[in-house]
């Protein structure tokens with residue numbers, strides 16, 4: 190029995206060492222963190238049950254990995270440790286109880302609480318206020334000297350005012366979500382390897398031998414603690430130390446708070462969790478630290494982590510599961526989307542059974558096949574997706590588990606049997622049957638009725654499918670046809686009580702006279718989303734004006750380029766679409782407005798300069814909007830500049846604007862000025 194345990198312990202240690210190397214040294218993990226954490230917890234449990242088998246070199250006793258030889262080594266005067274994890278409320282309760290027992294404290298303890306940033310730990314050394322060296326955590330005792338790379342990060346101050354003779358600041362280097370996506374999109378377009386997540390991208394970017402590469406990647410930084418400090422009396426609490434670092438101009442996280450007792454911790458956890466998806470950076474939990482430094486000191490450390498702090502983790506957003514089948518779904522515009530049917534898995538806080546595979550090229554690139562073990566990701570409200578497969582877990586071709594063939598898109602539509610085409614330069618394959626394809630018909634009606642479009646309450650997916658399958662309706666215009674939609678007809682549907690039938694009829698009635706923007710969106714023109722629909726409605730005022738516009742006229746609208754213009758022209762050129770629109774006109778489905786042509790914009794004569802990354806608008810979109818309102822966008826700030834629009838990580842233009850006293854706007858203020866809010 191014990192030799193069995195010994196074997197498992199040895200195996201776990203080998204596996205964990207392997208994953209540590211992939212993760213900490215190569216910045217290229219093979220398995221999701223949740224899987225790694227399971228292995229580590231299993232090992233911890235076995236070592237706890239068999240203390241005689243615990244060894245000082247076990248991965249449970251150590252932090253990170255030894256520094257890369259390519260960098261000079263930096264010894265940490267105060268070790269840089271890890272954090273113990275709490276995965277449940279009970280874990281948090283136990284942590285608080287241990288802390289109170291350790292301190293002999295009866296009442297509620299005071300905690301400093303912060304997000305757990307998903308980046309990598311670094312330490313920054315300042316001598317007489319001058320940045321002299323910076324290093325990674327490494328194995329906790331010795332890290333890598335990455336000073337040159339750290340100097341390229343704008344958020345890190347290189348010179349401090351009123352600093353003590355010696356100060357070590359600890360914190361996290363991270364990559365914002367949008368910068369990560371941009372980096373991976375670039376890598377993909379060049380056929381290079383993508384990073385698994387922002388954390389690995391940040392680590393990979395910081396641990397570059399050529400700091401010009403680091404400078405091209407956008408990294409940022411948050412301070413969350415200090416190391417060795419000389420020549421200054423520290424305030425008594427962590428919270429006040431952070432405030433002090435903030436005054437020294439270190440970026441400190443605005444989400445940090447001071448709370449009391451377990452209730453305070455759990456309340457913060459829920460509050461931060463609700464914000465998680467909206468934060469511009471990834472977090473994987475909340476960190477709770479005893480606020481009083483004297484109490485921290487009294488509790489001290491265990492092997493690899495402090496006793497006075499803990500990381501409370503949110504449910505993992507990436508998990509492992511198995512692909513049971515790959516189906517193909519047909520969408521509103523006829524696009525065929527491969528969908529992985531998964532062995533149910535709990536990820537991102539819900540049980541997931543399907544994940545999108547996007548398109549044929551993606552399935553090929555990732556080489557996803559039935560039977561594969563895959564990493565699924567579900568973050569926030571985003572549709573779950575298959576991130577990658579684990580090639581080493583692919584079933585081998587043998588008598589028991591036949592190896593499945595690579596995925597191929599069907600050549601005929603799975604819904605209607607019409608031929609499938611893939612247009613030159615487009616990733617998507619499409620059914621060629623247009624609205625004769627029942628799947629497209631259903632999707633078109635579902636889209637028409639959706640909340641952001643005509644907003645017909647109670648007309649959900651299942652109901653539309655039934656109504657189309659039973660031949661009640663074929664197009665959105667049929668919804669307003671009393672010969673097709675009435676109490677008698679609706680009563681023929683399954684699970685349709687008289688009450689819900691009359692509610693539905695009332696909801697359809699109430700959907701008439703929609704404003705033009707919603708109606709344009711409801712039409713489901715390819716490449717015309719909510720914002721474009723609004724822009725078109727504002728620009729043309731009436732549907733007839735839009736239908737009569739040629740490509741040049743369409744392209745006067747902000748953000749409408751040749752592709753969108755072509756989609757609009759193609760849609761209105763289709764006789765079937767025109768017929769449906771005429772019936773919708775007769776039903777008074779929409780209401781025209783007044784055109785607001787662009788030429789005499791209210792911002793005529795105003796000059797704008799853009800700097801930094803805006804939360805929602807791309808730079809091109811912001812420029813298009815300003816120009817549509819008659820304004821001009823210039824490249825540099827001067828006395829002639831009227832407004833500087835600043836986003837995250839603004840550059841020298843921001844400072845220049847401050848110097849010249851130019852009005853600085855954020856995105857919301859810009860939209861307000863444009864009259865869009």
Ligand SMILES: NC(=O)c1ccc[n+]([C@@H]2O[C@H](COP(=O)([O-])OP(=O)(O)OC[C@H]3O[C@@H](n4cnc5c(N)ncnc54)[C@H](O)[C@@H]3O)[C@@H](O)[C@H]2O)c1
Pocket residue numbers: 208209211212213218219220221222223225226252253270271272303304305306307308309310311326360361413476500
């Ligand atoms: N997928 C894999 O193969 C693999 C391999 C190794 C490690 N991992 C993952 O790495 C993590 C373990 O690594 P770890 O030892 O660095 O521990 P950790 O990341 O769980 O916790 C310690 C770290 O938290 C960071 N941190 C973030 N915000 C902080 C804050 N406000 N205050 C203090 N510290 C803060 C610091 O960088 C610190 O070093 C786990 O999530 C594990 O799943 C994954």
Ligand SMILES: [Zn+2]
Pocket residue numbers: 519602603604605606607620621622626627628629
């Ligand atoms: Zn079809």
